[in-house]
Amino acid sequence: MKNVIFAGVGGQGVILASKILMEAAMAAGYDVKESEVHGMAQRGGSVDCHVRYGEKVYSPLIEKGTADFVVCLELLETMRKLEYLKGDGMIIVNREKIDPAPVAAGLEKYPADIEDWLKANVKKHLVLDTKAALKEAGSARALNIVMLGALSNYLEFTEEQWAAAIRALVKEKFVDMNLKAFALGKALKA
Amino acid sequence: MPKKVMLGNEAIARGAWEAGCTVAAAYPGTPSTEILEAIAADYREIYAQWSPNEKVALEVVAGASVAGARSMAAMKHVGLNVAADPLFTFSYTGANGGFVIINADDPGAWSSQNEQDNRHYARAAKVPMIEPTSPAEAKEYTKIAFDISEMFDRPVIVRITTRIAHSQGVVELGERKENTIKPFERNPQKYVMIPAHARPRHRFIEEQMVKLKEFSENSPLNTIEWKSKKRGIIADGVAYQYVKEVCPDDSVLKIGFIWPLPDRVIREFAAGVEELYVVEELDPFIEDYVRAMGIKVTGKELIPLLGELTPEIVDMALNKKKPAADIPAYTSKIPGRPPSLCKGCPHGFVFDVLKRLDVVVNGDIGCYTLAVLPPYSAMHSQGCMGASIGMHTGFEKARPEMAGKSVAVIGDSTFIHSGITPLIDLVYNKGTGTVLILDNRVTAMTGHQENPATGVTLMGEATHELDLELLCKAVGVKRVRKVDPKNVEEFEKTVREELAAREPSVIISSRKCILTK
Ligand SMILES: Cc1ncc(C[n+]2csc(CCOP(=O)(O)OP(=O)(O)O)c2C)c(N)n1
Ligand code: SF4
Numbered sequence: 001m002k003n004v005i006f007a008g009v010g011g012q013g014v015i016l017a018s019k020i021l022m023e024a025a026m027a028a029g030y031d032v033k034e035s036e037v038h039g040m041a042q043r044g045g046s047v048d049c050h051v052r053y054g055e056k057v058y059s060p061l062i063e064k065g066t067a068d069f070v071v072c073l074e075l076l077e078t079m080r081k082l083e084y085l086k087g088d089g090m091i092i093v094n095r096e097k098i099d100p101a102p103v104a105a106g107l108e109k110y111p112a113d114i115e116d117w118l119k120a121n122v123k124k125h126l127v128l129d130t131k132a133a134l135k136e137a138g139s140a141r142a143l144n145i146v147m148l149g150a151l152s153n154y155l156e157f158t159e160e161q162w163a164a165a166i167r168a169l170v171k172e173k174f175v176d177m178n179l180k181a182f183a184l185g186k187a188l189k190a
Numbered sequence: 191m192p193k194k195v196m197l198g199n200e201a202i203a204r205g206a207w208e209a210g211c212t213v214a215a216a217y218p219g220t221p222s223t224e225i226l227e228a229i230a231a232d233y234r235e236i237y238a239q240w241s242p243n244e245k246v247a248l249e250v251v252a253g254a255s256v257a258g259a260r261s262m263a264a265m266k267h268v269g270l271n272v273a274a275d276p277l278f279t280f281s282y283t284g285a286n287g288g289f290v291i292i293n294a295d296d297p298g299a300w301s302s303q304n305e306q307d308n309r310h311y312a313r314a315a316k317v318p319m320i321e322p323t324s325p326a327e328a329k330e331y332t333k334i335a336f337d338i339s340e341m342f343d344r345p346v347i348v349r350i351t352t353r354i355a356h357s358q359g360v361v362e363l364g365e366r367k368e369n370t371i372k373p374f375e376r377n378p379q380k381y382v383m384i385p386a387h388a389r390p391r392h393r394f395i396e397e398q399m400v401k402l403k404e405f406s407e408n409s410p411l412n413t414i415e416w417k418s419k420k421r422g423i424i425a426d427g428v429a430y431q432y433v434k435e436v437c438p439d440d441s442v443l444k445i446g447f448i449w450p451l452p453d454r455v456i457r458e459f460a461a462g463v464e465e466l467y468v469v470e471e472l473d474p475f476i477e478d479y480v481r482a483m484g485i486k487v488t489g490k491e492l493i494p495l496l497g498e499l500t501p502e503i504v505d506m507a508l509n510k511k512k513p514a515a516d517i518p519a520y521t522s523k524i525p526g527r528p529p530s531l532c533k534g535c536p537h538g539f540v541f542d543v544l545k546r547l548d549v550v551v552n553g554d555i556g557c558y559t560l561a562v563l564p565p566y567s568a569m570h571s572q573g574c575m576g577a578s579i580g581m582h583t584g585f586e587k588a589r590p591e592m593a594g595k596s597v598a599v600i601g602d603s604t605f606i607h608s609g610i611t612p613l614i615d616l617v618y619n620k621g622t623g624t625v626l627i628l629d630n631r632v633t634a635m636t637g638h639q640e641n642p643a644t645g646v647t648l649m650g651e652a653t654h655e656l657d658l659e660l661l662c663k664a665v666g667v668k669r670v671r672k673v674d675p676k677n678v679e680e681f682e683k684t685v686r687e688e689l690a691a692r693e694p695s696v697i698i699s700s701r702k703c704i705l706t707k
Binding site: 022032035036045079085088102117 | 193195220221300301324353356357358359360428431432434435436500501502505513514515516517518519520522523524525526527528529530531532557560564565637
């Protein structure tokens, strides 16, 4: 059983990333389940998806303390998901910061120590700078796929399975760009 | 058969299609919205429409059923409150073509104004209710609901919750059943509920509920999965999945038939285990029933009454197992990320002005409800869709000195949903209030659906565009003004003038949502 959480901010494409992972897992013969949050989250709120695959999956939600991976498209969102990670689980996070409304309004502060804290307290962590990769991919909207590429190094699916999953879920005219973004993400080093 | 990963709501759309449904109607509402959207996008053999509200949607579907079609309505939990009046009497008139209602509860109130548990409606309205535990079952149960409806001449409710509607899973696809339409016969004894017809129909449905109970007793939707006999757990919906996850060694009775509940199956299960538990979200619906049967059971003593369940809540309650805490806690304050109005949202201009004028705002439900939060903090009442105008009238009647210092604020979709009758009330009962209709030409909050004011149907056809100005004038409001809120000075001047006027007034704040094309 593998448990993967994707998290980010509304509009970053968290749900698409989780769909592609599910597609790859189903094609590889696994049972898959996922749970996502719609609604209020769309207006710039926090968004997360729980993806689980294995021989037989019951709960669509990951139990706290059991996530193998937490993949975050925004730095702060990582901190809301820490309690889901298991001791030897891995955090893969995009270094980008997006100010929540209370921070933008000057009412609260964006914590300055997140990156250092993650490095000091989470054994397996990958804090990524995705800017160059996104520039090369040609679209900032490919962040979700770049992060998926980074995750793919640690999962059992083949290049072909990933490519097929991307083709199945991305609009045709964006397929090539996304395949490129995936490869760039896969090559990213912390 | 091919398999596909599907959202629970998409699986329900698929189930309706496979069942040979030909008419579907709904009003949007999280977490049910994607059902009709998926039908309109992928299953064009089904005629699908957005209705102005859930009551109308249910009536359209009832009419289609009487005409002989397999028909389906979908709505969120509070939508069934709006449609409760037709529900209770369509329970009497029953079904001709399969008559299915998808009802989506929202434990945790992820995107709702309350956490009501609609399983109570099944009992109160005397309609069968079934509840899937996964997207795959959501598709199957939708099909089964059409069959039960036709077999027993009842509308059937399929109850889902957010974690079924908005969770994805592997679904096996089937073929569509064709030619499902049944003959229509004129039958006033069945379809016209004057008292003389209603009384015998009441007897009939009580008899049907007895037969349905027997059906539930033998239904594969209720299954006992025997494991250790030390502990037995009864669960429904997504709670069943959490139980299977965290209590793999316990015996489980999965309840798929929520109403009528299967007494014999419950007794057999209870007799076979040493300790009996019920794990269910929200109210102790099954638990109370089991206890009323004289069976000793533990439920809400351990399982929270509020909010939605999670695997760790169930693990804690049943196994006293706390989540592993191998990662130390992060102690700095993590700022919240509340949803907020988009930058440049037309509603923002309106609330800038209302805040400046410091009026009491009787609000309503839509994106604009976010104005209750900073930076606006400019909404002072809000309950259910359409409530703003009636509450505004009541406010003025109670405190005449506040007339001119308060407004009602309502979105275009919400006004059409249930704001028109209270506007008639305001005029009829000589109110002097000012109503702001925030006309952003879309039902935005639920993900940008069409509505009667947009001039486009759910299936994408051009149609008559409701003229809100004309409508307000027709109900007797003489002062109706249409202003672009981005034109801040003019907008503020208009609000000041209408607040000062001692007669009913409507300001249509006219500017498109920035996220629509
Ligand atoms: C009875 C009921 N049905 C549906 C909903 C879900 N819902 C909340 S707001 C909304 C629509 C809001 O549209 P509108 O009034 O046009 O405001 P906008 O979001 O576009 O600003 C809907 C359908 C609800 N809360 N209650
Ligand atoms: S979706 Fe439209 S109506 Fe809603 S907050 Fe954004 S701009 Fe405003």
